[in-house]
Amino acid sequence: MLICFLTLVALIPTSSSINPGVKVRLTEKGLEYGRVLGMAALQQKLKSIKIPDFSGKTRVSPIGKVEYSFSNIQIVNVGLPQSSVTLVPGTGVGMRITNAVINLNGNWRVKFLRWIRKSGSFSLNVNGLTISTSTGIKSDAMGRPEVSSVNCAASVGSARVKFHGGDSWLYNLFSQSIDKALRKEMEKKICPLVSKAVSDLNPELKTLNVVAKVDKHAEIEYSLVSSPTISKPAIELNLKGEFYNIGNHQEPPFTAAAFSLPQQNNKMLYIGISAFTANSAAFVYNRAGLLTLYITDDMIPKSSPVRLSTRTFGVFIPEIAKRFPGLMMKLLVKAEKNPITTFEPNNMTIQATAAVTAYAIQPNGTLSPLFVLHLDTSVTANMVVSGMKLVGKVGLNKMSVTLGTSYVGQFQVRLLDNILQLLMKTVVIPIVNVQLAKGYPLPALGKMSLQNTQLQVLKDFMMIGTDVQFKI
Template identity: 65%
Template sequence: MLLCFWLFLIPPILCTDPGVKVRLTEKGLEYGRQLGVASIQQRLKTIKIPDISGKESVPPIGKVEYSLTNMQIFNVGLPTTAVDLVPGVGIRQSISKASISLNGNWRVKYLRIIRDSGSFQLNVNDLAVTSSIAIRSDNTGRPEVSSVKCEATVGSATIKFHGGGSWLYNLFKNFIDKALRSQMQKQICPLVADAVSDLNPHLKTLNVIAKVDQYAEIEYSMVSSPRVSKSYLDFSLKGEFYNIGKHEEPPFPPEAFLLPPQVNNMMYIGVSSFTANSAAFVYNKAGVISLYVTDDMIPQSSPLRLNTETFGKFIPQIAKTFPGLMMKLLVKTVKNPVITFLPNNATVQASGTVTAYAIQRNATLTPLFIIKLETSVSAKVFVRDTRLAGAVTLNKMNLTLGTSYVGDFQIRFLDSIFQMVLKVVVIPKLNAQLGKGYPLPALGQMKLVNTVLLVLKDYTLIGTDVQFTG
């Protein structure tokens, strides 16, 4: 729940720039406040007031023995609650003008032999609570919260006795009123602390290590203390991809970026180009940015086929040396693709090779040539559920001959074939993977609504409201 972000006093964890930033706005804090009121209200209803008994001198009767028993709270009202951001300090949560109503039984004995009993109702008004919440990282890298400061005051109260000689109680109700309010006041801050601790199970659902697929995972641990301003709270997260089971740092560091002032949504997530490029590094390291292209992947309607007959029209020696054979292409990257974010523009530069093989009748592969391939693609980035996804389209392609096993030939004649292979096979396969997306930082059953996305310089900004469904 967004209450989990009512946090401060986080000790520094790492001295590094984040790959991902999360900003909680005043609108988000307001949603958290609404969720928090229900939690605190339920906790205050659990106040247990022990039986109270004693003796008081009541003129002209003399000593009166009394007891109050079976006291139960039946209503808690929290009409005024607030959450304030204190720049450079943290968050202050306050409750004012609250009320608590309880009922119970009374019993008296006076003049040694006279006994009487009845019921009573106590209404406490002007109850006020001010509390602060601290957070520290647990041993899994997730945040853990606790109440570090709490002040509670119980204001005015009215008590009404019913039944029997209740007029007796009215003679010394001020004493009873004070005793009941004292019992309440002792328990309020511990219960508020319990309400804060109730957040920790929710915090443990934070996907600090989020699995993407069988090759990669992304880490969202905090790298520094949150930044508190007058109108928002910023969290700095690592936001780095790793190969599963092997955390190797990429050969480039994250670079600092600043989120712009935005207030329309509850939460903003900034995903830097570092995060995207760490993904490219991981998948290239895993050797999975490669694809074998065979003729059955080419649309039947295409006149260009992956066989020595088609290629022989451009490179005659292929048709002459390997007549009537099918072909296979291996497309793979030779270095890490580079993702760049500019305003309203996301591009990917990739360097790779295409190795062409003739498929012999005994299924062995004979290399024909290796083409060096430089491509630029435009990327569309979007949010799907709680995942950041994408799709690419080809901008331009440049071919140069790397190695030929069939003699010299003019590479430009192959442009149309490789344009077709990229557009109808490689890019659709890539988009199928990109469309699955990778998980954004999230808590439990968190749902993103009213989401907007902007591509800015060096990062992508996601603005969203949040709902918790569980």
């Protein structure tokens, strides 16, 4: 019951043939952590059981008919020494608790021989309590997980009552006659409590960031694209893992390729993020016009010997110095198509193609076009997990330049290689890294934090292996 490990899962059973952009696997280690959390929570829930006042009649030899009542029944101790959580392949999740112990105190009152009335306190020891339950999972109207108790069975091995006060030695003679009534009352109370404990998880599950806002331009959708795969060693979830423009969900002109997580189990949780997710981000930011940048001289470090002026560029292209002497320049860098991210073992690379248009800034502020270059660049990305976000940093790997259009006559493009590389390293890449350092939210639930995190870059995806901690 209290299958608290579901708070590690963030799952929504749905049906679709779409390949996931993100995969999540909960291992046996994670399941065990969930069991420990579940037992602590269940212990508190069991202590909250309210046993109503109840009364009855029984016949005890040689006294005859005895009328009894019990009131103010309080649970004072709960022991759950043995428990287990199991995955039923293709079905769901089950939990079993055995040899549980519950101790209660309360008040008693009896009437017998028509006129004798006595009262006092009692203690009740419930031993050999066994609880078996299974939990079902479905999606709510918003596409978030919703859990419910599918079935439950509870049995009490023994319920031994002992009376205190008055002639309690006499009343203990017929205590066995009411043990059965108390045992049945406990059994009736436990399964409704289990059902409520499971349903109490739903507010927590609704904290799942099915749609996680990245910034004012983009968000990531983490809904499931298929039902969870339940096997003996793990639960695996297939999440959409796709970036969208906020308020305008348009699918990119490419789809996610299938990928599989390796069979590792030394961490509680594994998260696989495919190239599709990264490429959908590039598509979104390009649509939002954010892969466009104006570079001006004030963006270049003051210590740089290269200035963005017709004097500097005139050294390599004399026609510029001749026709536009002593003017400052401006460069427009604009992506010509969506950057493409690829994952190879231990290597994440981004290929980007951009057009660079150079302008001379006239004294009246108008721009005179000088030339258009085409840049093919390759950058290497390093990603790390920080808190509940994936953050990155890129560095220039290589770059090639070709001439598109010249308004100042023909010139040797290779003469500008060093200047363009300097601008990439000192202006463009630092701006990109500022954005990457803001991070991108991982699928998360409630007060969840990641511990002992490791990140691997594999073929076609990166994988985060992590332990998980929840603040209860």
